[in-house]
Amino acid sequence: MAAVALSGSSATNTNSADTRLVSERTVLVTAALGSMLAPLNSTMIVVALPDILDRFGRSLTWGSWIVLSYLVAMASVQPLGGSLGDRYGRRRLFLLGLVGFLIATVVAALAWRIEVLIVARTIQAVTGAIAIPNGIALVRSLVPADRQGRAFGSVGAWIAVAAALGPPLGGIVTDSLGWRWIFAANILLITPALILGLRLPADRQHRLGQFDLRGAMLLTISLISLALGLTIWKVTSIVDTLVFGVVGIAAGWLLLRHVRRVALPVLNVSLFRRPGYTPATLTVLFSNLAMYTLLLSLPVFLARDVGWSSSQVGLLLAGLSLQMVVFSPVGGALSDRLGRRAPALLGVTLLAAGVAPFAGIAAGWPWYAFLLPLIVVGIGLGLSSAPVQTTALEAAPHGETGQAAGLFSTMRYLGSILGSAGMAAILSGSRP
Incomplete structure (x- = not known):
């Protein structure tokens, strides 16, 4: 793996005293470890909710707040977290966010009341929303432009791995060790991320003046x-x-x-007037809306109307996750070779083609009729994720990369929230 230095256009974003080479692999692994925290903590906790509610003797409403507090804070704070990184240094904010996430993780694992757990989860999300966009911004700052598509594809693949591993990992750990131990996974990610993050070049303040x-x-x-x-x-x-x-x-x-x-x-609205930024953010919003609508509705349909078990549903959804893991790096490499637009358009087209058959979903479908469209959806999401994200970040000036990354992530979360809200309305209305 090549070593990269902050030179050329990126050199203006760093301290002149800190010009040491840093392995490109170190940059990618650091950003991936930090970025994996968000999907992992979004999905692991859902499996453990019944045990948590039993332990504290609370209703499902409290369980909803355990999930919603994290989701709302993560969606809301990322633009501010990215903007703070642009102002005070991305590596500094990335490391501070990881330390805060680690402290909140320990409090969550030791929570003696459900209210304490909800507060700890909220702090996890706030500190994660500070770390994650700055980790992504570091990739843009430290990796040469001609390899950024491949770089974001690699990070996206690991994010897909975390999302896929969350439910089974949460279930296994909860059943074998108890729900408190699911937070140990965070320590295994944060510790090496902190060690590697300290090796990255320290960047100076990018936006001076009154906050x-x-x-x-x-x-x-x-x-x-x-x-x-x-x-x-x-x-x-x-x-x-x-x-x-x-x-x-x-x-x-x-x-x-x-x-x-x-x-x-704190928010430069001119970002949305820069070529490529608005199409990229709208693409990630609608892609996540489609994906989460499918991911939330399909398991309920298969369990309620077809009679599938949880393991069967999990194996089916693994077909989607596996394609995302495989094709995210492919999409990144293609975007470096062919440009951002071609793989992004191909990916979005495949996503739409994969989702379309589910409009006529029926309980009498054979198993492969569910699996094949999901594979197409996974390939589409994998191919489009890196070029779309790279397009958004390349549209921003170097001094506003953190803010651009934060807004992009917020649009991703808003798509997820819209998909979740829409399907909850449909399913609650159709419940017998």
Whole structure:
């Protein structure tokens, strides 16, 4: 693996005193380990929820908050986390986020009340939302432009591995050791990520001047309110949902007015006017919406209407995950060789082609009629993920890469939330 130095255009983002070479593999492994925390902690906990609720003697509503607190915070804080990295240094914020995630993990494992567990999960998400976009931004800063597609493809493959391993790993650990031990997986990821992260070159401050505190508050209020509005309707009234929606829209409107009057805003809305950024963010939003709609509806349909067991459903979904693991690096390599657009369009086309047959889903389908479209979906997601993400980050100036990565990740989470909310509405309405 080649060693890379921060030279040329990237050299302006680093301290001149710190020009040592760093292995490209070190950069990718560090970013991958940090990025794997998000999907792993989103999926492992779901399997352990029954045991957690039994331990604390609480209802399913409390279980929903264990999941929602993490999802909402992770979706809402990433743009702010990326913007802080642009201002104060990406490596510094990446390492601080990992340390915070580690501390919150220990508290979650030792939680003596369910309220403590929910708070610890929220802190996990906030600190993870600080670390993850800055880890991705480091890849853009440290890896040469002609290999960034392959680099993001490799990181995407490991994220897919984490998402695929989450449910079975959570189930095995919970059954054999107890639910508290599922958090040990975080320690196994964070410890090497911290060690490797300390070896990366320290980057200097990218955006000097007074911090946009008012903009940060409006951005956080807007995203948290909108994310809550899309999720809490399952556990509260429609009035609360509408209130959060109105607050989120109002805060967003005030934010747009505010950023036009500030020299260094926390959110640079001009990013969405840069070529490629808006199409890339919309692509990841709709891709995740399609994927999560499918992932949430198909297991319920197969269990309720076809009579499949959990293991059978898990094996079927592994067909999708495996294709993502295999084809994410392929999509990255193709984007370096052919350009970003061709593999992205091919991937999105395959995704749509794979999802389309499920519009006519029927209980009488043979098993391969479910598997083959899922394989096509997995190939499509794998081929498109790296070129789409690379397109988004390349559209941003180097000094705003963290912010661009954070906004991109937020769009990914909003797609997931929309897919989850839509399918929950459909399934609750169709439940006998």
